[in-house]
Amino acid sequence: MANDRKYLIFEDVKNDSSLRNIFDECVGDILEDKARLSKTRNQSGYPSYECFRIQGREILVNAAFEYYLFKIGGADFDYDIAVLFTEKMRKLCGWSWDVDVTLRYWVERTVRNPFFEEIKNDEGYREWKLKAGEPSWELPESYLRFACYIAVCNVKYKGGDGQYQAGEIFKIVTALGSKLPADLKKNGSGDLPLGVRQYKNDIVTCTANDVFATIRISVKEESEEAYRQVLDFLYQLLSFGFPASYSVKFSSPEKTWLPIKSLPKKGIHQLFANAVKWPALYPKIEEYAKLAMKEFEWYNDLEAEYCAMPGTFAVFALGLLGEAYHPLVCDYLSTCDGEHQSVQGDFVLAYIENYGFTEKGLELYNLCDQNIQHLPKKLSTLYAKRK
Structure with a gap:
């Protein structure tokens, strides 16, 4: 059935040099911002894919x-050109998927597989170890820079999964003797202004x-101005395009926790339990919440049942x-994954214990019930006993 396929894949141009002019024209259109996405024609036995149409032919993205x-590979691989095209x-x-997987395969094929072998660690998980002996060739620095660029993109555009993949790339690049990951860890990508x-x-x-989606905050005095x-x-940072999933390390003289059982006693919890003491800050807390809330994004330092x-x-x-x-809480309960x-169940339980099954309390209960795997047992019991 493969011979009946009408659209073009990469193996086609590798095996048939006469197709290069079509692929080169496609590349030229992309670089000149002339390319337009299309879908492959309906074809029996084949799903429809995103493609480019060139000279009447369909080239998969x-x-x-x-x-x-x-085409641009080799000893003179140009980092800037590769980044330009990727952007x-x-x-x-x-x-x-077309962009993400293509870049992942590039890292595996070009940076990882020639120099590393797969092993299992003591827990049975896969790791990559440098192959024994001296490699027959070394990667130019431009390859390692592009691999780190791909890692940074994973953090920016893929959330938690992307951060794991970025960490794997940084381990490989570091093992090859590069200081690039260490510099990125110290200074970030450079895309964010110092201010x-x-x-x-x-x-x-x-x-x-x-790059590592980490925020560190230290408050030296407990005051409204400090939390302002x-x-x-935080608001400026997220507005500037900081990764939507991130971890927050927070310290302050006073440790306060919200009156909600089972919430993890982490820095981000402490920050808002402290900040909410000042009514003048409520609008800013709400602004942050609205900006930060995104489905399938996470505080990365909260795991398992506390995510x-x-x-x-x-x-x-x-x-x-x-x-x-109430509107903010409703938006939250409808948005969270x-x-x-499941921590939203603990919040709704605390709310009902404080205010009861009022009209708004019942609405929060129903929203939570519709968007959680299992309600807290005590909350279900209270609901069953309500008058």
């Missing part, structure tokens, strides 16, 4: 991308690294104040 990366593809297709990723004065210190500055830093969507603790802190922030997150 990943085939055009793979062809270009293959064209990303803007044209988004961080789609966005760092803020420091006598009462607060805030730093952020977009922290919230302003939570960004904005969680800001929403909970405001939600426990009563009905004033109920297949993997």
